[in-house]
Amino acid sequence: MILNNITEAIGNTPMVYLNNTVDGIPAKVAAKVEYFNPGNSIKDRMALNMILKAEEEGKLKPGGTIIEGTSGNTGMGLALVAIARGYKCIFTTTDKQSKEKVDILRAVGAKVEVCPTAVAPEDPRSYYSRAQTLSEEIENSVYLNQYFNLANQEAHYMTTGPEIWKQTEGKITHLVVGVGTGGTISGTAKYLKEQNPDVKIIGVDTYGSTLKEYHETGKIDESAIYPYITEGIGEDIIPSNIDFSLIDKFVKVTDQDGALATRELAEREGMFVGYSCGSALCGVRQIKDELKETDLVVVVFHDHGSRYVGKVYNDDWLKEKNFI
Ligand SMILES: Cc1ncc(COP(=O)(O)O)c(C=O)c1O
Structure with missing residues (x-):
């Protein structure tokens, strides 16, 4: 099949099991690898x-x-x-x-x-x-205002959610997703919870952002907001694209843990992914005690490592930030 233009190559990305970065996690963990999109991101x-x-x-x-x-x-x-x-x-x-x-x-x-x-x-x-x-x-x-434009979450309700449901043959038990505008988590979660309300939805937030606190208290915690390094996740505003009612819980990941896990994914899984993907993997690690052997965790990897060669993939940068 030959596509008419590049936009027809969007979506239908592969899912791949993580094999070498999930020690101590009893469940199977599969990544939805979104760098296969033509723009290299979800x-x-x-x-x-x-x-x-x-x-x-x-x-x-x-x-x-x-x-x-x-x-x-x-x-x-x-x-x-x-x-x-x-x-x-x-x-x-x-x-x-x-x-x-x-x-x-x-x-x-x-x-x-x-x-x-x-x-x-x-x-x-x-x-x-x-x-x-x-x-x-x-x-x-x-x-277009991606934070408040609900066509953002709708895209994931129409594509990401159905793809994950089909690829896992309905066996997904947990979805772990980094949250920025909230489009990915909300649209995907809405579709998955409609198929099976028991699927657990875990949002990954960063230190310096207020999303986790907002989910827990309904209030913006100004003291939780400060500059951080991780790109793409965490917010200092509350976007209407985040449907907090669909999210079972948030976990927070440090800039350092996210960066080092990103490097692990490249070195040990052969997945040259972006910074927030390492944070998402740390999110999976944080919930390991809640997981059973029969569970199937899906973690969304938002983008490609090529955009971070001067940063996370550069040892001098990691040293400068005191991450190694
Ligand atoms: C690298 C990266 N990770 C995660 C996210 C979060 O996705 P969403 O905005 O759908 O919550 C984004 C969004 O900008 C991103 O660019």
Whole structure:
């Protein structure tokens, strides 16, 4: 079969058992390896759906401009879909993201504005505010706003969830997922819980983010919020794409543990994955005492290691951060 354009290669990614990084975990653990998407991350799925929805709703017209605040992966997905469907892209991102991520977005034709990380979300310099302002200034543009656009979680309800259910032949017992916008965990969990309400859903958060505290107390804990290094997961806002009612519990992973586990996945499983994948593996390790031999844990690996060669995959960087 020959596909009509690159967007038709999105989804239907493989699942692979982890063999050498799951010592002491009684259950089988299988990874949904999302770097097989054409943009090398899971975010291709929601990028496509957000654009299709914006077209349907008349918000995106031929030749229009797509604006988004993105740490890179969503931008890549949007850029690929934009090329296939004839749109321009402007992305705002933070100065904490890998330089590689920004270079890659520029390579696929997007304009990228880098904004400071260490400002509050409502600050006019934040990457959220800049995206909003640009969308007001530029004619025939749409700000897709992945945090609050429910086409994000819907993409996972329509694709990621059904794929995992089918690939595991309905045997999945636990889903472990890093949470950023919440699209992946909420859409996938909704589908899986509809098939079997007993599937346990575990969100992986970082230290420096308030998602775990919010899940437990219903309040944003300002003292839990501080800058951290892990990319793609954790938030200082509460996105409407996170359906907290579907999540059984959150675990928190340190920047160091996530980074070292990422290296283990590359060295011991042959999976050259991104930083949040190491954090997700640590999430599985944290729940090991709750697991039985007959359980099947699915862990979602969001993206590819190529975007982190100057960071997690660089020993000097690990030393500089005191991680080794
Ligand atoms: C590398 C990485 N991991 C995890 C996530 C979290 O996924 P979601 O936004 O669907 O919660 C993202 C999202 O930006 C990501 O880029």
